[in-house]
Amino acid sequence: MKTTHETDSETNTSAVMAGRTITLDELATELSAVELRVRQLARAAEVPATPVELADVIDSLRSTASTVREHADRMGLLARIVDGDVPLAATFPTGDPWGVAARASDRIDFGGPAIVPTVWQLIKLAQDAKRPGAAKTTTYPEAMDGLGIGWESKAASARRRRERDAAVAREVLTLTCEKCEATEGEQCKTKTGWAADKAHVGRQRQAEANVDARLGYLGDNPVGVPDAR
Incomplete structure (x- = not known):
């Protein structure tokens, strides 16, 4: 069922995902393709068929492409994180747990138990794991083992x-x-x-x-x- 703001083209995701879900690796690749396409459009707009100065449009397209590139890079890092390639701090700086360990906990500082961590929480956990003298580390597969069934974003x-x-x-x-x-x-x-x-x-x-x-x-x-x- 579509909302009033959605179109058939928007709800048809078959072009970007093969099944019911999309991997972070696929998301990173698709975003990278979008970024390249937008940059190509910005370059093409330098020579319009009709004499119209498109400098502002070109600058906006290149700014949009840079934002998409940031998302692509972030998804690429997250893909490595969820695959277990990147060590993560086992707890937040406050000592609060996340993943399976956060079940039945009552964390206030981060808005409730981080059973399913956010993008920025995972990046912070990866950064904390690199710090000198970092406490115990884990990986995403280890910390999330047993979760995911029935979860929805x-x-x-x-x-x-x-x-x-x-x-x-x-x-x-x-x-x-x-x-x-x-x-x-x-x-x-x-x-x-x-x-x-x-x-x-x-x-x-x-x-x-x-x-x-x-x-x-x-x-x-x-x-x-x-x-x-």
Whole structure:
């Protein structure tokens, strides 16, 4: 299900990933290809077929390419990290654990248990492991052993939530409201007949139940999400 901002071209990821997931190595390579393409466009824009000064566009394209290159380099480093090639500090500077060791912990400094670390946390852990006198080190495969089943990124989870909310909004308009008797296609109404943007609780609740049953949700949580890892 697409959100209002997504297009068919955007949701079709077959050109950049062979299966349901993409490796960090593949991501780095794809980003590198994008960076090269943007730089080529910037160079080509130096000789437009029509006399238009494109200096600002060219500068912007080259700046964008530099940003994409930074992402590509970062993904390349992360690919090595997740493969276990790069030693990582076993804990954060505060002594807080991460990965499997962070289960059941209550860390406040980093916004909660870093069971699934962020990009910047992993880079920091790699930097800390290189410092003279560094404490015990580990690798990503060792620290994450046993995790990953049923995990879904925050971005994917947020997208699913938006999709669910949009589906509920559509579902509401297919139901008859027992409170105000609004029928299919009609918004709920106040006692004086004014159309309301928010549905009555009973109609809203039924719409949520219908959608959650179709999508596989239990309350606010997705259950059995097909492409969650």
